[in-house]
Amino acid sequence: MSVTSDASPSVLPDAGGHFGRFGGRFMPEALIGPLEELEQAWRAAMADTDFRSELDRMLREYAGVPSLLYDATRFSDHAGARVLFKREDLNHTGAHKVRNVLGQALLAKRMGKRRIIAETGAGQHGVATATACAYLDLDCVVYMGEVDTERQQLNVARMKMLGAQVVPVATGTRTLKDAINEALRDWVATVDDTHYLLGTAAGAHPFPAMVRDFARGIGDEARVQCLERYGRLPDAVCACVGGGSNAIGIFTAFVPDEAVRLYGFEAGGDGFDTGRHAATISAGDVGVLHGARSFLLQDDDGQTIDSHSISAGLDYPGVGPEHAYLADIGRAVYRPVDDATAMRAFALCCRTEGIIPAIESAHALAGALDVVPELGPEALILVSLSGRGDKDMPTAAAWFDLLQDPDDSG
Amino acid sequence: MSPGTAPGVAATLQRCRDDGRAALIGYLPAGFPDLDTSVQAFVAMVAAGVDVLEVGLPYSDPVLDGPTIQRAAERALAGGTRTKQVLDVVSAVSATGAPALVMTYWNPVERYGVASFAQALAAAGGAGLITPDLIPDEAQEWCDAADAAGLDRVFLVAPSSSDARLAATAAACRGFVYATSVMGVTGARAQTSTAAPVLVERVRRVSDLPVGVGLGVSSGDQAAEVADYADAVIVGSAFVRCLLDAPDRSAGLAAVSALSADLAAGVRRRAAAS
Ligand SMILES: Cc1ncc(COP(=O)(O)O)c(C=O)c1O
Numbered sequence: 001m002s003v004t005s006d007a008s009p010s011v012l013p014d015a016g017g018h019f020g021r022f023g024g025r026f027m028p029e030a031l032i033g034p035l036e037e038l039e040q041a042w043r044a045a046m047a048d049t050d051f052r053s054e055l056d057r058m059l060r061e062y063a064g065v066p067s068l069l070y071d072a073t074r075f076s077d078h079a080g081a082r083v084l085f086k087r088e089d090l091n092h093t094g095a096h097k098v099r100n101v102l103g104q105a106l107l108a109k110r111m112g113k114r115r116i117i118a119e120t121g122a123g124q125h126g127v128a129t130a131t132a133c134a135y136l137d138l139d140c141v142v143y144m145g146e147v148d149t150e151r152q153q154l155n156v157a158r159m160k161m162l163g164a165q166v167v168p169v170a171t172g173t174r175t176l177k178d179a180i181n182e183a184l185r186d187w188v189a190t191v192d193d194t195h196y197l198l199g200t201a202a203g204a205h206p207f208p209a210m211v212r213d214f215a216r217g218i219g220d221e222a223r224v225q226c227l228e229r230y231g232r233l234p235d236a237v238c239a240c241v242g243g244g245s246n247a248i249g250i251f252t253a254f255v256p257d258e259a260v261r262l263y264g265f266e267a268g269g270d271g272f273d274t275g276r277h278a279a280t281i282s283a284g285d286v287g288v289l290h291g292a293r294s295f296l297l298q299d300d301d302g303q304t305i306d307s308h309s310i311s312a313g314l315d316y317p318g319v320g321p322e323h324a325y326l327a328d329i330g331r332a333v334y335r336p337v338d339d340a341t342a343m344r345a346f347a348l349c350c351r352t353e354g355i356i357p358a359i360e361s362a363h364a365l366a367g368a369l370d371v372v373p374e375l376g377p378e379a380l381i382l383v384s385l386s387g388r389g390d391k392d393m394p395t396a397a398a399w400f401d402l403l404q405d406p407d408d409s410g
Numbered sequence: 411m412s413p414g415t416a417p418g419v420a421a422t423l424q425r426c427r428d429d430g431r432a433a434l435i436g437y438l439p440a441g442f443p444d445l446d447t448s449v450q451a452f453v454a455m456v457a458a459g460v461d462v463l464e465v466g467l468p469y470s471d472p473v474l475d476g477p478t479i480q481r482a483a484e485r486a487l488a489g490g491t492r493t494k495q496v497l498d499v500v501s502a503v504s505a506t507g508a509p510a511l512v513m514t515y516w517n518p519v520e521r522y523g524v525a526s527f528a529q530a531l532a533a534a535g536g537a538g539l540i541t542p543d544l545i546p547d548e549a550q551e552w553c554d555a556a557d558a559a560g561l562d563r564v565f566l567v568a569p570s571s572s573d574a575r576l577a578a579t580a581a582a583c584r585g586f587v588y589a590t591s592v593m594g595v596t597g598a599r600a601q602t603s604t605a606a607p608v609l610v611e612r613v614r615r616v617s618d619l620p621v622g623v624g625l626g627v628s629s630g631d632q633a634a635e636v637a638d639y640a641d642a643v644i645v646g647s648a649f650v651r652c653l654l655d656a657p658d659r660s661a662g663l664a665a666v667s668a669l670s671a672d673l674a675a676g677v678r679r680r681a682a683a684s
Contacts, residue, residue: 016547024548025545025547026543026544026548027543028473028543028568028590029545029567029571029575029590030566030590032575033570033572034570171477171480171481171484172470172471172484178471181471181472184473188474188594188595189593189594287517288543290471290473293520296517298521301493301518301522302469302518302519302521303469304517
């Protein structure tokens with residue numbers, strides 16, 4: 001199986017980057033030309049067998065792709081149905097993100113761009129980008145909100161170890177959305193020699209489609225693996241949704257399989273009803289943020305509202321436009337999973353499978369447990385285990401009170 | 411006030427052209443440093459020679475703005491500035507007789523409702539909108555609403571715009587075409603851009619509309635240089651600086667007046683070199 005998909009490109013978006021009423025390009029005119037250039041370069045690269053085989057080789061030999069499809073039997077016993085994990089946690093840098101990052105970094109190199117900029121929240125995408133830049137000999141600058149550089153000092157050190165420059169962002173809420181703003185401000189002034197390596201399937205066209213196509217190997221592989229091993233497709237596919245890259249990456253291969261239910265789980269934070277969450281689609285407000293029309297958290301005046309989640313990777317007030325579209329047409333269902341529910345699934349996965357999942361991925365695991373009653377005990381449920389949880393140990397240790405009494409580990 | 415009673419941007423720019431000079435357009439975010447002071451600052455601008463006002467609608471995620479305007483927008487939002495109050499500011503400053511355009515990122519307009527916003531803006535006496543993150547490709551609803559309400563619509567062009575995009579964007583504009591003179595965010599710059607005259611010339615080849623040049627102008631001398639080739643000189647961050655740097659409100663307003671006068675003199679003389 002080739003790790004870059006040969007499946008024909010999805011029909012959407014249209015030429016303007018629209019997924020139904022979502023997506024598009026809401027960007028300063030200065031960036032429209034560069035975005036058009038990026039789209040052309042990306043389409044040309046994807047049609048070039050040399051580019052694809054080079055990316056394929058990098059993913060295989062460097063990133064450890066294709067990832068395993070794992071039959072989580074003990075977790076399944078608890079779930080009451082068979083649950084399969086797509087083990088993106090085993091990829092180099094510990095998450096699905098490496099697929100998109102290697103794809104865009106190789107594309108940037110092909111375009112003759114020597115400098116890469118990226119945004120990061122907790123630091124996962126920043127670390128993956130710094131890694132790819134070290135590997136491909138590119139300059140790397142990562143924008144990170146000041147709140148996040150303070151609470152994620154180890155990831156800041158990781159990026160610096162890998163040779164990246166980390167720029168703390170002190171404007172606005174000093175978190176991920178402001179890091180994106182700052183990266184865009186850099187890009188508009190440096191676009192001749194710089195590629196903005198956006199970390200999720202959001203933003204202005206062509207980013208949502210391009211990131212999807214770099215990430216879609218997750219689902220393409222899982223679909224083949226599932227058919228080979230079980231002789232049938234899964235009944236449901238579950239993924240967490242921050243900006244939406246791992247979810248669209250695993251959904252895309254299954255979108256035409258109408259019998260396969262697609263579930264996206266958003267961060268419910270303190271609880272959906274408290275208003276302190278990042279469950280953008282569940283909240284249901286349409287608007288424009290960071291270059292695309294989609295769902296977003298906003299006040300009555302259209303000012304962006306802060307999101308809240310225990311999971312830094314899901315803590316974003318927007319969501320990629322293709323998810324908004326899949327929700328709109330009813331092809332995928334999106335539900336909130338609150339912090340406490342996600343952390344119960346996190347613990348269950350650790351104890352039953354000996355796998356410490358990313359807290360992001362724990363939202364998908366919790367969601368999978370929740371949909372079993374809808375699907376019945378014979379169901380085959382595919383879960384995107386988007387990343388590993390080593391990065392989350394400080395959060396988990398605090399949540400489960402593990403630092404107070406090291407002997408009381410149960 | 412019903413649509414069309416304000417002088418309109420095109421008429422004002424034409425009057426300046428008849429006087430043999432470029433127009434001066436001044437920007438400040440509404441509600442910065444507070445609502446009342448922002449109205450007084452606009453009034454002071456007009457009194458000291460600013461021809462067209464650009465009323466900024468403060469937004470949480472201003473991706474085309476540098477640190478100066480970001481800080482001002484943050485202050486305005488922290489002070490509780492709402493969309494309705496921005497319209498109140500428009501209403502107050504339109505009484506000066508200078509046309510007032512609202513400069514706004516797109517989401518607040520979409521949230522208000524595009525047609526409703528256009529109606530409300532026209533009712534407040536506003537002349538139209540400048541939309542830094544809305545390109546004509548995405549603007550059908552706004553173009554229709556602007557037509558219905560009799561409002562100007564000003565889109566941006568940039569040095570990176572292709573000839574085809576320049577033509578299409580200029581064709582969608584009414585009032586003037588906004589040429590962003592540098593690839594970059596707002597903020598005063600020591601030197602005016604060498605890309606700007608080229609861009610203005612490219613626009614002139616595809617459009618008869620007046621061309622305004624913005625991003626970076628902060629002094630009368632720079633204004634004079636830009637006035638040499640552009641129909642309007644747009645100044646933002648330098649006005650914001652006046653209010654940010656001033657020890658108190660009256661000093662801030664005095665600085666706004668002084669800068670306006672310097673710039674107004676600049677657009678009335680040609681560059682020293684010519
Ligand atoms: C392991 C993991 N999963 C999921 C996400 C959420 O991003 P996306 O929704 O783009 O997959 C992140 C983001 O940092 C992540 O690190």
